[in-house]
Amino acid sequence: MKTAITVAIVEDKEPIRQSLAILVDGAEGFSCQATFENAESALDYLPSHCVDVVLMDIDLPGMNGIDCVRQLKALCPQTQFMMCTMYDEDETVFDALKAGANSYILKRSPPHKLLEAITELHEGGAPMSSTIARKIAGSFYISPAAPNELDILTPREREILDRLSKGHSHKEVANELFVSPTTVRKHIFNIYQKLQVHSKIEAVNKYLGRQ
Template identity: 75%
Template sequence: MNTPIIVAIVEDKDDIRQSLAILVNGADGFVCKQTYVNAEDALDDLTRYPVDVVLMDIDLPGMNGIECVRLLKPRHPDMQFMMCTIYDEEEKVFEALKAGANSFILKRSSPARLLDAIRELHDGGSPMSSSIARKVVGSFFNVPAPAEAERNTELDILTPREREILGRLSKGYSHKEVADELFVSPTTVRKHIFNIYEKLQVHTKVAAVNKYLNRTNL
């Protein structure tokens, strides 16, 4: 046995998370030292301390597992994400695939099957529960139009001008730089920003930009 497969678990339910950890740690060739009860913690920690395979629950309090994958995958393309779900909800599956998930299993899968799946995933496969695979396979038959991304309705309450300014803030511009670009006074920009903060219920640039970029609950 050479180096074990390093596994992380993101699952809010205590019993399930612990069972999974025990299963993984009890098997030869696997080790799991990183478990998380929510996506926020996982995102933060896994960015800094990547692992080989992440077992990610989809339905998490706060940020869901799919969002978490969407943020983590670009940072660590080699990290493999196995989505764990109770039901094979169609939309979720495709959403997760687009976010960069590599594998899908139903929680009712047997322990042996789960371990096999982790190994397969680590070896470059994409193990999937077959009912989920059916949905994916079926999507090819009817040439699906790539669904457009879900918008953030919060931004709708902003005026066009406010969105324009917020967009520039998201690039890291200062008040003055935005003002120069839009040919208005810095005071005006500040007033707009103040109004934006009120509408979005934030108090800092970074928080506002997070909402603008749909990263509301990092």
């Protein structure tokens, strides 16, 4: 028989913490090693007792679950973190992923799904509740309908803007493209007109899709 997947639970609400612990410990192949009612105690204990999977609530008293993951991630690199929460706002989801969460499951998921997800996570997957997964996949989508401001730039202008975005000066770009610096300046001027900006930084921000 395979070694059980070791699990820790961070959840402030007593009844939920208890039922999660019972669920995990009661299932074959899983072992709940520890439970915590706040982020601080988890940060205290887990680094010296790393587990395979941590189920992390987000809304905790004191430090929130996302910041807790960010810190634990550095201390327990081999541990997988599953956010287990009721929040499904965009910002929360993406902040959790940025902090290092590998999985994001909504609390309303049925128990057997949770166990499945822990297994999948431990086997190298990144199980997400379906609405979360859709949110994440959708965040990459670039709508062709959205008339990209950059479309009005000519290929040459885009090329120059790209090099500017890498921090190259007018003169450097001119050398790279084998044209005169004045030509580059003219192109840049035209770019400013088209993008309605007045400096390299503003142009680069638009180019790289910020602000």
